[in-house]
């Protein structure tokens with residue numbers, strides 16, 4: 379892995395694939411841009427698109443992690459009928475994408491956003507989920523803020539179902555953008571409740587456009603951040619907090635495990651986590667719904683909120699926790715992945731310590747996004763039909779399955 383937090387440099391005669399690998403490693407290794415298997419990247423010639431395969435990880439991707447696709451074939455994918463039956467629509471979309479592969483024998487499945495990459499005429503396209511950018515994309519004022527900060531130069535796309543619907547929407551928006559601005563394509567696209575797309579004909583353009591977007595939003599956010607935006611944080615005092623953590627960790631491990639499915643549990647009580655679990659607005663923020671598809675994939679749509687009560691005996695605490703998990707499980711048909719304990723911290727579970735840590739990192743990122751979005755106006759949580767689409771989407775369960783397999787290796 380050639381990951382580094384310093385921006386890569388490029389030779390004049392370096393191959394496009396070598397540049398793409400450096401860009402992918404650079405953004406993929408930086409948790410401020412990408413977590414776990416999120417994000418994707420591509421480069422293209424007139425007739426050929428090379429795009430990240432679903433299940434590859436940007437941070438350590440190699441040339442074999444990219445799928446080669448016929449661009450004309452991929453373009454025709456957009457003519458897929460927008461059938462009212464979502465399952466059928468998504469199935470047709472999946473097979474149409476697979477049919478555009480140059481080497482189907484390799485058995486790769488291209489990123490579900492390959493049709494979107496293909497639409498953008500720039501040589502390189504980088505798609506990430508930067509925390510800073512998502513404070514804008516997950517804000518009710520996302521479009522207004524994009525206009526305020528970047529004028530008409532950048533493109534804003536409100537949240538729509540990823541995959542086919544998103545690519546079709548982008549196709550229309552790009553035509554309007556070109557008609558309005560006279561430019562063939564924007565340097566960057568902000569996608570509601572999702573992330574950032576950067577276009578560039580050279581790898582240096584990708585670095586420069588990304589930095590400009592991220593820095594502009596960061597400065598704007600810093601000017602608006604106030605120390606006490608969430609009021610006084612009510613947390614359990616140090617020693618008690620330590621005892622509670624040591625009592626609850628093994629308890630949750632037992633209660634979240636099933637006979638055939640033992641779980642690992644991770645914990646976080648960083649200042650960012652406490653803004654959620656120890657503030658007056660935290661419970662409401664957490665209950666509003668997920669912010670992005672990645673949050674649903676790694677943390678499920680909703681966390682369990684558990685209220686600690688002063689004076690609880692260990693037995694009472696254990697019983698109440700067990701009941702809360704039972705109720706959650708009856709409602710959702712699965713056990714919680716994220717358990718928020720008031721005044722204490724965030725617990726996450728997973729099939730391995732790696733996946734419990736991934737869920738913790740992804741949820742903590744969502745908390746930072748919520749905090750920023752609230753300071754920019756208000757949070758835009760995903761609507762019920764939006765998160766239900768992701769919960770049932772075959773493309774995401776495929777990605778999750780690959781992630782779990784690579785964890786257990």
Ligand SMILES: [Zn+2]
Nearest residue numbers: 417505572573
């Ligand atoms: Zn994405």
